[in-house]
Amino acid sequence: MSIRMLSSGESHGKGYLIIVEGLPAGLPISKDYIEEQLARRRRGYGRGERMKLERDEFEFYSGVRGKVTTGNPIGVVLRNSEWEKWKDAMDAFDLKEDEAKEREITKPRPGHADASGMAKFGFEEARNVLERTSARATAAWTIAGTLCRRLLEDLGIAVRSSVTSVGPRSIGLPRSEEEWTRACSSDMGLPREEDEEEIMAIIDEARSSGDSLGGTFAISVKNVPAGIGSYSEWDRRLDGRLAQALMAIPSAKGVEIGGGFGLSQRPGSEVHDEFVLSSGLWTRRTNNAGGIEGGVTNGEELTLHVALKPIPTLKKPLRTFDVRTKRETSAHVERGDVCVVPAASVVGEAMTSLVLAQALCEQFGGDRMEDLRSRFEEHTKRTRRMFHV
Numbered sequence: 001m002s003i004r005m006l007s008s009g010e011s012h013g014k015g016y017l018i019i020v021e022g023l024p025a026g027l028p029i030s031k032d033y034i035e036e037q038l039a040r041r042r043r044g045y046g047r048g049e050r051m052k053l054e055r056d057e058f059e060f061y062s063g064v065r066g067k068v069t070t071g072n073p074i075g076v077v078l079r080n081s082e083w084e085k086w087k088d089a090m091d092a093f094d095l096k097e098d099e100a101k102e103r104e105i106t107k108p109r110p111g112h113a114d115a116s117g118m119a120k121f122g123f124e125e126a127r128n129v130l131e132r133t134s135a136r137a138t139a140a141w142t143i144a145g146t147l148c149r150r151l152l153e154d155l156g157i158a159v160r161s162s163v164t165s166v167g168p169r170s171i172g173l174p175r176s177e178e179e180w181t182r183a184c185s186s187d188m189g190l191p192r193e194e195d196e197e198e199i200m201a202i203i204d205e206a207r208s209s210g211d212s213l214g215g216t217f218a219i220s221v222k223n224v225p226a227g228i229g230s231y232s233e234w235d236r237r238l239d240g241r242l243a244q245a246l247m248a249i250p251s252a253k254g255v256e257i258g259g260g261f262g263l264s265q266r267p268g269s270e271v272h273d274e275f276v277l278s279s280g281l282w283t284r285r286t287n288n289a290g291g292i293e294g295g296v297t298n299g300e301e302l303t304l305h306v307a308l309k310p311i312p313t314l315k316k317p318l319r320t321f322d323v324r325t326k327r328e329t330s331a332h333v334e335r336g337d338v339c340v341v342p343a344a345s346v347v348g349e350a351m352t353s354l355v356l357a358q359a360l361c362e363q364f365g366g367d368r369m370e371d372l373r374s375r376f377e378e379h380t381k382r383t384r385r386m387f388h389v
């Protein structure tokens with residue numbers, strides 16, 4: 001039994017329909033809990049006009065009664081706040097031919113999915129493509145991932161994130177629990193207040209020169225016992241599944257687990273996490289593996305890093321071509337974000353939660369929360385006995 005998430009919806013349509021199937025019955029969940037994560041996803045200094053207008057209104061359609069999951073598929077409707085303003089663009093097929101032509105997007109933006117999506121479907125303009133490739137969908141994913149986060153929280157597992165760089169400016173990981181808490185709760189997703197002013201100035205500079213920025217964020221998951229996941233087949237390994245989910249975030253270009261690429265340059269004697277005895281428990285001296293060995297958790301904190309490329313839509317557009325005339329021109333320009341690392345890090349938490357909840361339900365059974373809890377506790381006790389002297 002696994003958990004599946006499906007969504008339909010478009011960035012400037014009425015909104016998104018989300019279905020999450022496979023969550024156990026008996027999981028307490030409130031609207032406020034989800035609203036809190038959606039509000040975190042709207043955050044960040046580099047965001048554009050839309051995030052000031054978007055309210056992320058949603059309602060449960062099915063699968064939750066009296067603030068508890070029923071075991072039925074959970075349906076959620078998420079509304080786009082300003083969809084009526086976009087009716088003309090969305091209904092352009094109903095307009096007269098010359099009016100419709102004026103609205104068409106035929107100058108693909110390098111870095112966005114315009115050209116690749118048009119090539120896939122044979123479209124001569126990009127509206128259908130950008131409506132679905134838009135990161136607006138990550139609000140829907142955040143709702144689904146937050147339902148899964150609730151399941152993890154119920155088992156004592158905590159998923160956090162922190163922005164670790166913006167453009168060329170490195171910030172580094174949080175150095176204490178307080179810094180993790182700050183990174184999760186502050187508007188810019190930064191672990192230390194002292195970095196905020198400089199980061200804002202970097203974003204201001206990019207904005208005023210019509211440019212955009214990428215960056216990196218880290219995900220940390222605490223209290224996952226050893227032995228979760230699978231090494232039996234390539235598509236069951238937990239590291240691969242986490243990497244896929246995180247790589248799916250629009251603009252993600254790299255995922256590292258633990259020490260990631262850096263480990264390839266060091267000898268094995270420096271990299272592999274030695275067992276040391278601490279207070280009667282065999283534990284690890286370091287955590288370069290990022291908490292996963294062989295596609296299975298090893299009991300250490302899960303640590304993952306995600307790299308985002310800069311936002312593709314530029315106010316000072318790059319060179320492209322017009323798909324109709326085949327002539328060189330400047331790329332399509334519209335309002336947009338300049339830097340989205342803090343928002344993407346919240347989406348990263350949601351995607352991580354989805355994969356971990358899937359793995360737990362597969363391993364311990366996903367019908368009843370009560371059964372999942374007791375089997376999880378039994379497993380945790382057994383693994384503790386294995387490492388205990």
Ligand SMILES: Cc1cc2nc3c(=O)[nH]c(=O)nc-3n(C[C@H](O)[C@H](O)[C@H](O)COP(=O)(O)O)c2cc1C
Binds near residue numbers: 048251252344
């Ligand atoms: C939260 C978030 C907001 C984004 N906002 C924008 C935006 O305003 N303008 C834009 O061109 N791209 C934006 N992107 C990135 C594009 O959606 C993304 O680059 C595009 O879908 C192509 O996918 P790829 O970069 O993964 O190849 C955003 C990404 C995220 C995660």
Ligand SMILES: C=C(O[C@@H]1CC(C(=O)O)=C[C@@H](OP(=O)(O)O)[C@H]1O)C(=O)O
Binds near residue numbers: 134136334335337
């Ligand atoms: C709507 C969201 O992000 C959008 C993602 C996005 C893109 O091209 O990916 C482009 C922008 O949309 P618009 O063109 O309407 O301004 C962002 O605002 C959101 O995160 O909720």
